[in-house]
Amino acid sequence: MKINIINNSGLPLPQYETAHAAGMDLRAFTDAEIILKPLQRMLVPTGLHIELPIGFEAQIRPRSGLAYKHGISIVNSPGTIDADYRGEIKVLLINLSDGDFVIKNGDRIAQMIIAKHETISWEPVEQLNETARGEGGYGHTGK
DSSP: OOOEEEEOSOSOOOOBSSTTOSOEEEEOOOSSOEEEOTTOEEEEEOOEEEEOOTTEEEEEEOOHHHHHHHOEEETTSSEEEOTTOOSOOEEEEEEOSSSOEEEOTTOEEEEEEEEEOOOOOOOOOSOOOOOSSTTOOTTTTOO
């Protein structure tokens, strides 16, 4: 699949880092270092605009290494980019650690996965089919 992209950052396009990776790394596009203080959240620009086909979304997810090593995550994880959005992709990062985190131009800050989705219509009914689980919700298995 080919997707139209505008790259205003001058940085490399998102790419798969390994042969079977699901996500492509997104890079920060900034003129100066960004200091993300503990518990602070910030929209970090990427300089990228994409044109997704109808029926697809881009999911923006945390990078596992940043989450594990530095406590950096995404507030609305996964973030969703809809097929009709044409604005700049920005990543809503949060620092969940107890120390400052520095973001420099070109740093890999998140990953993006392109996924197919369905558009549904609701069918109002009076009753749903029974299952073995039934209404068992949070913690229903006792673990």
